[in-house]
Amino acid sequence: MMTYESITRKRIETNRRILDAAKDVFAESGFAGARIDEIALRAGVNKATIYYHIGNKKTLYTETIHGVLEKTVEKIALAIGKSSTPEEKLCCYIRTIARTIDDNPQMAPIILREMASGTHHIPDIIPMDMVQIIGMLSEILEEGVQKGVFVNTMPAIVHLMIIGSLLFYKAGENIRRQHRELSLAFNESDSENPSKFISGVEKLIIRAVAGHSEFSRRGSPSEQNGAEE
Amino acid sequence: MMTYESITRKRIETNRRILDAAKDVFAESGFAGARIDEIALRAGVNKATIYYHIGNKKTLYTETIHGVLEKTVEKIALAIGKSSTPEEKLCCYIRTIARTIDDNPQMAPIILREMASGTHHIPDIIPMDMVQIIGMLSEILEEGVQKGVFVNTMPAIVHLMIIGSLLFYKAGENIRRQHRELSLAFNESDSENPSKFISGVEKLIIRAVAGHSEFSRRGSPSEQNGAEE
Amino acid sequence: MMTYESITRKRIETNRRILDAAKDVFAESGFAGARIDEIALRAGVNKATIYYHIGNKKTLYTETIHGVLEKTVEKIALAIGKSSTPEEKLCCYIRTIARTIDDNPQMAPIILREMASGTHHIPDIIPMDMVQIIGMLSEILEEGVQKGVFVNTMPAIVHLMIIGSLLFYKAGENIRRQHRELSLAFNESDSENPSKFISGVEKLIIRAVAGHSEFSRRGSPSEQNGAEE
């Protein structure tokens, strides 16, 4: 006879396996391309069990994505809290996002597709998660500007540069694995090392936002309506 | 009697309408989510006509994407050719990509999803197109390094930063339109102006790669194994 | 609770109904002409149920045909086993095939079409079934020759004569039903009686292969209502 607790534990365990499998399949194939059959197969449960536990495909998708983003938000907040200077915080921000993306290979494709679809007709939770992540960067940059260590940039640009380069880098792994030519174009020998890539991003971003370069006073060589000052 | 020519013209015209409609639908819904019915409807042709002209969904997808990328490659090459200094070329590169992305609202979601899927099992043409685009940037950066105006960066990072921020910005338009909160997080008043955003990217990228800033000698505050020098 | 067993029984029952319906429809229309919709309708199941149980049209076809031939092989083997002399075995062989063809009105058209198509690209099971049937006749004829009661004939010819006449006779029923003229050409009054036809075939085949001219005057060892005199 099962105790109440063991039943509950089993239920949680089944739920986890379903969401894990869903994460993989949605990452590989997107919402429309994912098959409930495939998710059930990988979760090792019957297809009907998914409906019993979750409800329907859309709900499954939402819960899956939210589960991924939620954890990321927590991790970044934690990491930033440990740093003191804006530069350190910025690096922490980049590195934590990078680590999370690297540890969760499903994140990159999922977010890329979410962006592509304009978060189609999915509940607000997912965009809300994204808002939080951007918000944390804005605070860091603002603090940097106030302390005089960062130039006054549009947080959106910086954020998109960071997220864009990291996500694309990660998503590109699969492509590079399949297409030798792309690897060569990327000069794989250098950039194939993830941590080297990440610190490269950190450095470039810091260079871009740091307050003391002479160049920033000269401005872009062509157009003068920049975002600066 | 100009039968032959008029037949050819008819075929080309129908083909164009199919590919145009396909571009829109694939951009909105991705490969798996797109419906041939919908494409036929928007193209104003019978569903079977698509099969008569193209063959099947996969081929239609490939031809559509290739059509989009091919033009981009041409435009960038043309724009770069008109510039002389590496800085100018880099700005041209960024601006041309930005313009193309802006003029072809289907590009951003399509490329984002292509990246996400790891170019699943699609013919090599599409990755080949991407290789060309990256290749052009690498040349610009190399020239800049040789002329002493750029620091020695990994082209991959720079490329991903540029492409990433531009694509995400564009793709984000749809999201921002739907989700007020995200707009605020992005401080829409500034960044909603595309040309302001683009020049912001240019400036940051130039700051990041430019050779003469003192900051670049100090490096990132945390790790020292950068990509530089 | 007999859940497991009742589920199994349900599956078997559904399977049987599908295969039965398929047998009819394939017999009437052949592989290309048969419609899955029609089979589902006659089986009283949803079209998708066929795919759930069987897989696809080709597999359904193969399983259907194999099911028909397999039973025939068993029946013939059983019938021959009960006889002792080669003449008896030969008559048993003919009569069992005839009965099977008569009881399974789907067999004649199915085999005819299989022959016509050269067993197109269907798994080896079907030709293998046919091989077994021919093999049994060869053994009978060989035994007859060794015992001196049969002349040395090519089994292939004898087999084709038997199978050919029986299948054509059966298949012809449909035609004769539709076309009065053919009935007259066949002198229906005599040959419309199947058992008369079958014993006629037996007698002629025995006459053709019998080694002693006396035998041919005695007639078939089992039934006496031959076609002769």
Added chain:
Amino acid sequence: MMTYESITRKRIETNRRILDAAKDVFAESGFAGARIDEIALRAGVNKATIYYHIGNKKTLYTETIHGVLEKTVEKIALAIGKSSTPEEKLCCYIRTIARTIDDNPQMAPIILREMASGTHHIPDIIPMDMVQIIGMLSEILEEGVQKGVFVNTMPAIVHLMIIGSLLFYKAGENIRRQHRELSLAFNESDSENPSKFISGVEKLIIRAVAGHSEFSRRGSPSEQNGAEE
């Protein structure tokens, strides 16, 4: 400028090519399995040309089959006319049918399928052709009975034996080519030689219908390379 005659000639030529291609394709795939596209391709004409010349698929099928059978009727009648005794006529009948079947590899599959389908919903011409062929045999057998050289058999049986064995033998060529096992079951070394097979059929049929047992020892009146002894 084309003369009236050359236009007519061209039309006839096109018609012939269409019917020839149709014969092949219908033989290979049956009515339902045949594709107008494929016929047009093999005929070297545009698909629409077939509709312009013939009308529709059913008409094309009917004309094709009728063309095949019509010629056969003529040939058999001619051959029989040259013989005098019933035995000779019977052998001629068999041999002419065999030759026609052998020379027109499309006949066997086409007739087999026609039999299988019960001549579905096709105009009466085709069954009429068949009636004529059977009629000729009946006359031969009747004459033989009256002259005391044949026993009184059912013409239907004899006819089905002849047609059945010959058609199956021919149709079997394709199968035997594909399936080694069937070849062995047929003891190919003997029966692979068509003329040997045909004379074997003649001999067995004669043995089966011949009135005097002596005749059966003399063998077929024409060829001596039988299958016996």
Added chain:
DNA sequence: AATGAATGAGAATTCATTCAT
């Protein structure tokens, strides 16, 4: 006389979801 383009009416197959146990 002939043909490339186009299409309507299917046909096979898929898939999220529900049902019965």
Added chain:
DNA sequence: TATGAATGAATTCTCATTCAT
């Protein structure tokens, strides 16, 4: 709680046939 069976509603793709030239 969990599942094998079943299904309705698409969805991709096919094919005989027609149209315009």
